[in-house]
Amino acid sequence: MIGLWAEPGVDPSRLAVLTERLAGRMPAETLAEPPASGIYLALTAAGLELRVADMPWQGLRADWLDAGLDRRAREGRRALIARALGLRGIATPRILDATCGLGRDSAHLLRLGCRVSAIERSPIVAALVADAVERAATAGAAWIGGWCGIAVDEAPARLKELMASEFDAIYLDPMFGGEQRSALPKRDLQMLRRVVGDDPDAGALLEAARATGLRVAMKHHPRSPALAPPDHQVRGGRARFDVYLPASGS
Ligand SMILES: C[S@@+](CC[C@H](N)C(=O)[O-])C[C@H]1O[C@@H](n2cnc3c(N)ncnc32)[C@H](O)[C@@H]1O
Structure with missing residues (x-):
């Protein structure tokens, strides 16, 4: 199970697209707040990030424009x-x-x-x-x-x-x-x-x-x-x- 959290201000339709992408492949749960432990996916203004709860400043993004x-x-x-x-x-x-x-x-x-x-x-x-x-x-x-x-x-x-x-x-x-x-x-x-x-x-x-x-x-x-x-x-x-x-x- 992976938690999905959207930063305040992020378009809610992006959360719906992400949930759809994971559907049937990986159980996912929408979170109101970032979790206290474990890994989760964060939708941010800069893009989708994989985060570890105790290091939220170190998100992992795929960046093809680097x-x-x-x-x-x-x-x-x-x-x-x-x-x-x-x-x-x-x-x-x-x-x-x-x-x-x-x-x-x-x-x-x-x-x-x-x-x-x-x-x-x-x-x-x-x-x-x-x-x-x-x-x-x-x-x-x-x-x-x-x-x-x-x-x-x-x-x-x-x-x-x-x-x-x-x-x-x-x-x-x-x-x-x-x-x-x-x-x-x-x-x-x-x-x-x-x-x-x-x-x-x-x-x-x-x-x-x-x-x-x-x-x-x-x-x-x-x-x-x-x-x-x-x-x-x-x-x-x-x-x-x-x-x-x-x-x-x-
Ligand atoms: C080292 S990473 C690839 C890095 C990539 N070449 C890049 O430039 O970002 C290896 C990836 O291959 C995936 N992978 C490895 N074996 C696989 C398999 N048999 N089928 C599908 N995906 C696989 C892993 O899940 C992992 O995400």
Whole structure:
């Protein structure tokens, strides 16, 4: 059960939209006051935030308009993630981000001209992403036009039903335990981990992605072991991408 609290002055229709988004996925309770303990979702003027009761000043938002993402996009398709996903030579690559999280990598790929569909198993995290998408659209960000939506589900189940012709590549960035290099600041990563935990089923996820016959790129800490021998690796100081090519080697 997650508590939902709206800051005074927030349009009540936003609470209704949020309740609808979580319906059937996660029991939720509307709160008149912020709770004294536990985590809750707060609707604020700045957007939807995940908060911990004893640290209400440290809300976690998905922010797709962050200046850091604009800076990151200046590298263009020379970026490690772009090379790992094989974006070069494809005018509008269609990417499935099967571990969306707060969607910073999705937002980066959108800025690089991709069409991005996403999967996320946590309804709370998916609600934060939906809020970020709305704010980006309201701000008139042109790249948001490439966003194809987020499915709240277990990725392997979706991957089984996927038509390989719909995508050019699958991107995986599960939450590995221990050391992790993330697109997120450390404090945000800690809060995210509180909600989603680690992803001990990353091996099964990789298998399901490879079974689609599509190119797969999985992000790792530079020193962490590969889950299966990759066809090649794209290495940087902060992250390593293990790349699995389709059987044809394309
Ligand atoms: C490290 S975060 C991803 C961060 C993201 N790349 C970003 O840039 O913000 C991993 C996310 O993947 C989700 N996830 C992991 N395994 C999954 C699975 N099998 N199905 C759906 N979601 C999954 C987790 O719930 C978590 O939110």
